[in-house]
Amino acid sequence: MSPVMEAGLTAQRELRRNLRSAKGIAMFVLFFLGGAIPSVGQILLGQVVDTKTMMEAPLEIRQELFENLLKQMKFDEVTAKYLSKCPMELFVYLFKGALFFLPWLILLVGFDLIAGEIQHRSIRYLAGRARRSAIVAGKALGVWGVIAVMTLVLDVTVCIVMLAKGDYPVGLVLSWGGRIWIFTVAAGAAYVGLTTLVSSFFRTPIVALFVGMAVMFAVLLTGWILARFDSTATVAWAFPSAYESKLLVSANPLHVIAGLAGLIGWGAAMVAGAAAIVSRRDI
Amino acid sequence: MATEEEKAPPSSEAPTSAVESGSRSGKKSKIKLKSDKPPAIDLRGVFKKFGSFTAVNDLSFDVPDGSVFGLIGPNGAGKTTTFSMLAGYLRPTSGDIYVLDRSPDAVDALKGQVGVLPQDALLPANEPVGELMVYLARLQGMTAVDARRSAEAVLTEVEGLDWWKTKCGALSHGMAKRVGLAQALLGNPRVVLLDEPTAGLDPRIAYGVRQIVKSRKGRCTLVISSHNLQELEEICDYAAILDHGHLVAHGTMAELTATASEIRIELAHGPIPIDAVRVVEGVKAVSFDKASRELAITFDRNVADAEEMIKRATYVLYQGQARISGISKGRGLEQRVMELTD
Numbered sequence: 049m050s051p052v053m054e055a056g057l058t059a060q061r062e063l064r065r066n067l068r069s070a071k072g073i074a075m076f077v078l079f080f081l082g083g084a085i086p087s088v089g090q091i092l093l094g095q096v097v098d099t100k101t102m103m104e105a106p107l108e109i110r111q112e113l114f115e116n117l118l119k120q121m122k123f124d125e126v127t128a129k130y131l132s133k134c135p136m137e138l139f140v141y142l143f144k145g146a147l148f149f150l151p152w153l154i155l156l157v158g159f160d161l162i163a164g165e166i167q168h169r170s171i172r173y174l175a176g177r178a179r180r181s182a183i184v185a186g187k188a189l190g191v192w193g194v195i196a197v198m199t200l201v202l203d204v205t206v207c208i209v210m211l212a213k214g215d216y217p218v219g220l221v222l223s224w225g226g227r228i229w230i231f232t233v234a235a236g237a238a239y240v241g242l243t244t245l246v247s248s249f250f251r252t253p254i255v256a257l258f259v260g261m262a263v264m265f266a267v268l269l270t271g272w273i274l275a276r277f278d279s280t281a282t283v284a285w286a287f288p289s290a291y292e293s294k295l296l297v298s299a300n301p302l303h304v305i306a307g308l309a310g311l312i313g314w315g316a317a318m319v320a321g322a323a324a325i326v327s328r329r330d331i
Numbered sequence: 332m333a334t335e336e337e338k339a340p341p342s343s344e345a346p347t348s349a350v351e352s353g354s355r356s357g358k359k360s361k362i363k364l365k366s367d368k369p370p371a372i373d374l375r376g377v378f379k380k381f382g383s384f385t386a387v388n389d390l391s392f393d394v395p396d397g398s399v400f401g402l403i404g405p406n407g408a409g410k411t412t413t414f415s416m417l418a419g420y421l422r423p424t425s426g427d428i429y430v431l432d433r434s435p436d437a438v439d440a441l442k443g444q445v446g447v448l449p450q451d452a453l454l455p456a457n458e459p460v461g462e463l464m465v466y467l468a469r470l471q472g473m474t475a476v477d478a479r480r481s482a483e484a485v486l487t488e489v490e491g492l493d494w495w496k497t498k499c500g501a502l503s504h505g506m507a508k509r510v511g512l513a514q515a516l517l518g519n520p521r522v523v524l525l526d527e528p529t530a531g532l533d534p535r536i537a538y539g540v541r542q543i544v545k546s547r548k549g550r551c552t553l554v555i556s557s558h559n560l561q562e563l564e565e566i567c568d569y570a571a572i573l574d575h576g577h578l579v580a581h582g583t584m585a586e587l588t589a590t591a592s593e594i595r596i597e598l599a600h601g602p603i604p605i606d607a608v609r610v611v612e613g614v615k616a617v618s619f620d621k622a623s624r625e626l627a628i629t630f631d632r633n634v635a636d637a638e639e640m641i642k643r644a645t646y647v648l649y650q651g652q653a654r655i656s657g658i659s660k661g662r663g664l665e666q667r668v669m670e671l672t673d
Contacts, residue, residue: 049442049472061458061466069457169452172420173514176447177470179438330421 054182055189058174062190063197066157072194075157079198080205107216110136123297130299134224135216141206142228146199147292150232151239151268153198155260158191158243160253162326167251171331180331181323188244188319195236203229231296234311238288241318242267248322288314368396369432371522371552372417377426379412379576386412388576390426394569399548401563401584402556403664404573405672410556411450413573414526417554418447430522443471446515450526450556456500460491460510463499468517485513488543505536512540516547523547526556541566564588564664574672589629590661594640596626596648597657604651611643627662 066072115132123131131139162184165171174183207225211218246263250256271287274280275294284290288311295307370393379387387409394400402410415421416428419435433440455463464482465475473481486492489509494502502510508528515523528544529537544566547553557563563570563584570587572580585591608626609617613634618627626648630640637660648655662670 049439049470054470057466057469064462065455065457169449170455172418172447172449172452173454173467174470176419176438176445177442177467330415 049178051179051182051185054178055186058178058183058186059189059193062187063193066190066194067197071157075153075194076198076201078153079202114139126299127297131297133220134228135210135221137210138206138221138224138228142203142225143231146202146228146232147235150195150199150236151242151264152261154191154195154236154239155243155257155264157194158188158240159247159257159260161187161191161244162247162322163250163253163256164247166331167253169331171326175331180327184244184248184323184326185319188240188315188322191243192233192237192240192315195240196233199232199236200229203232230308231292234296234308235288235292237312237315238291238318239264239315241315241322244322245318245325248325285310370394371396371398371431372400372554373427373429374413374417375427375429377413377416377428378424379409379416379421380424386576387416387423390573390576390578392571392578392581394552394554396552397549398568399544399553399555399566401567401570402554402573403560403563403570403668405668406558407575408573408672409576410573411526412576414450414524414554414556418445418449418524420449443473443518444521446517446520446523448511448515448523448525448528450530452511454499454502454507454510456498458499459496460486460499460502461495464510464514464517467514471518473518481517482513485516486510488516488546489513490539505532508532509536509540512543516543520551522552522554524554524556527558528555529557529559529562537562560665560668570664572668572671579671580667584664585661587667588661588664589667591637592632593627593629593661594637594644595659595662596628596644596655597659598624598626598648599654599656600624601654602652604648604653607647607651608644611640611647613640613643 067076111132114136115128117136118128118131119125134143160167162171165174165187171180171183178186203225207221210216210221210225242264243260246260247253247256250259267287268289271284271289274284274287275290281290291307291310291314295303295310298304298307372394374390374392377387377390378385390409390413402413404410412421416423417430417435419430419438422436428435431441431444435441435445454460458466461482464486465478468478468481469475471478483492483495486495489512491506491509491513494506494510499507499510508531512525512528515525525544529540532540541562544553544555548566553566555563555567567584569583570581571578572587580587603619603626605617605619605626608614608628613630614628615631616627616629619625620627628640628644635643641658641660645655645658661667
């Protein structure tokens with residue numbers, strides 16, 4: 049049996065287990081609420097601010113306002129123009145909001161991915177049947193799949209609310225909703241990889257969780273700081289945030305593809321590191 | 332007590348005479364048991380260190396193909412460490428291990444050929460038994476249909492088919508142990524490694540597990556690590572006795588328990604004609620333990636086998652008016668282990 053088959057079987061199993069476990073259901077609810085809260089917030093905001101009048105303005109005017117806002121957020125002219133086509137709520141709640149919370153949610157879902165198996169030695173039931181590297185890759189793929197499903201739930205929830213409100217054309221909501229979901233899933237690959245790597249170092253899940261939080265914070269902060277300065281911009285490419293903030297939002301489709309590939313590649317490199325560790329360690 | 336037939340090695344070869352290993356005293360020797368076939372498992376100068384602690388020290392022995400082999404020793408003897416190295420969970424610090432002529436971590440080459448029951452590995456709590464078994468069988472390379480069929484077969488063998496939809500976390504210790512045993516038997520592997528298969532089980536279930544193991548005799552090579560010496564004496568053809576990480580004895584069960592060269596006769600109160608027994612042809616040594624009132628007769632197995640010696644000795648004893656209350660062959664594994672280990 050090829051390692052790909054082994055990883056595939058393990059990924060399917062991980063998906064089933066996660067979507068059925070108490071933790072998986074809790075995370076699922078959390079993601080659902082993650083979609084519901086901004087939507088409800090939007091409705092509540094409409095009662096405080098006269099958003100109804102604002103939304104009655106022609107789409108072009110609203111996009112122009114959003115474009116100016118994006119320019120103030122340091123996006124260049126071409127990017128701001130391109131992003132202004134995205135419904136503002138989707139950009140703020142799904143793209144920026146989801147990417148902010150995603151690393152932490154992934155850590156909560158996957159901190160015990162390897163450490164838990166090693167602590168309880170459950171991995172021993174698998175180790176004689178499949179390559180350890182394929183087990184690690186399969187488990188990471190499974191968690192990535194879970195994240196993809198969960199973010200899809202979040203995206204669909206927000207998109208349904210937006211379509212129900214009727215502020216934006218259906219095509220625009222679906223097109224940007226789909227794109228943002230793909231971006232989120234790609235970013236998820238990087239953080240799933242990092243979580244898997246951290247988890248592979250430990251045999252106590254709670255230690256993996258706390259160390260993971262520290263590492264995640266360090267990676268996000270360092271990436272963010274390095275991206276602020278021209279002199280360190282090159283080094284910033286070693287961190288996933290650079291791909292999110294520079295390539296995924298680009299108007300150039302090639303840049304977007306490079307961003308997606310970069311994030312998935314980053315995650316794959318982390319998983320490869322985890323696989324190397326688990327393959328060499330005593331279990 | 333097991334019968335001679337049960338204890339006889341599967342091969343018709345005469346057992347080797349070398350039993351005790353010199354490795355503990357520094358005189359390293361690789362003991363190879365006679366067999367036509369290459370050994371199923373071969374250890375050569377294996378060391379395993381955890382930091383400065385040496386858990387396994389220069390271990391060399393082989394496990395004959397098709398045998399039931401016991402790994403014996405007190406706590407801390409290195410049984411589980413050795414077992415874990417055979418299963419590929421731990422890597423030896425130095426030395427070589429071959430399972431079916433492959434390194435234990437050659438997963439692809441050994442896929443489906445080695446089944447393992449780890450001692451303290453938890454089954455995944457949230458997973459239904461049937462689903463887990465099918466997944467494990469599929470990892471071994473079976474198709475979905477074959478995996479289900481094989482999972483059902485092994486669960487039936489351990490009387491656990493009813494648990495198909497039960498989550499592993501809801502199983503009792505005994506049930507979980509049997510599911511663990513079932514997964515080790517998936518796909519009829521050529522080598523089955525069982526670490527403490529009956530530990531913590533009630534006698535009835537332990538008996539059932541022993542029957543399952545016995546039913547596999549001759550169909551595969553079984554390596555059983557256990558503290559339960561009576562169980563091992565009953566099941567195993569061969570054994571290795573470990574102590575403080577060293578191999579202290581290795582051989583057929585008959586050799587280890589001296590069933591082919593020693594008989595023990597328990598005498599009730601009355602005459603003890605030791606001198607008459609000493610002159611029986613083939614007798615090498617006779618001793619009498621007053622506390623247990625046990626007469627130990629060591630004999631030359633080339634002159635007489637155990638049954639013949641029992642006939643000769645009991646004849647002489649009856650002639651001397653002795654009252655025999657029990658006869659056994661050999662010392663019993665427990666006594667042998669006590670003699671060899673600290």
